[in-house]
Amino acid sequence: MNSLQSLATSSLAPSDRLARGLGYFALGIGLLQLLAPRRxxxxxxxxxxxxxxxxxxxxxxxNGIGALSDNPTPAIRTRFAGNALDLALLAPGxxxxxxxxxxxxxxxxxxxxxxxxxxxxxxxxxERHVRPRDMHVADYGQRSGFPRPAEAMRGAAGDFRTPADMRAEIGVGPA
Structure with a gap:
């Protein structure tokens, strides 16, 4: 599959692809700044x-790593702070x-x-990654994850016996 076909079949929206490109760009520039600042x-x-x-x-x-995540919005937004720092660094020049x-x-x-x-x-x-404010959010606060209330389950395993092949003899050394 060539690159044009992969772009056509991508599930990423154009804004996500652009954010990913900005992430790779930030990684490249950041690597240059880290390894060769004199250049x-x-x-x-x-x-x-x-x-x-x-x-x-x-x-x-x-920031580049964040822009490559599932939701790159916070990383792209924080670029403004990074750009302000870059401009402040350049100002004396x-x-x-x-x-x-x-x-x-x-x-x-x-x-x-x-x-x-x-x-x-x-x-x-x-616009793409923010959930609408009027969207209903289910409240699972009253759920425990158990199939019945605790009172109904108490004593349900009272007649349980450990199978013989799962029993360990305590205090007996290796045979």
């Missing part, structure tokens, strides 16, 4: 902030003494575009 800080003129980049990478990895501030502007624009995509995905996921 990110050097072209942006943000050398010395590698530890912060690694911390953001760890957050992206966790906009200073006039940074010769690479155009790179920072480009990355910030891309980040804002991803944020917009995540906002639209979160909205679509919320």
């Amino acid at each position: 990110i800080t050097r072209p942006l003129g943000l050398e010395g902030r590698e530890t912060l980049v690694r911390a953001c990478g760890a957050g992206k990895m966790l 906009l200073s006039t003494d940074n010769p690479k501030r155009d790179n920072v502007r480009l990355v910030m624009a891309l980040l804002l575009g991803c944020t917009l995509l995540e906002a639209l995905t979160a909205r679509s996921l919320s």
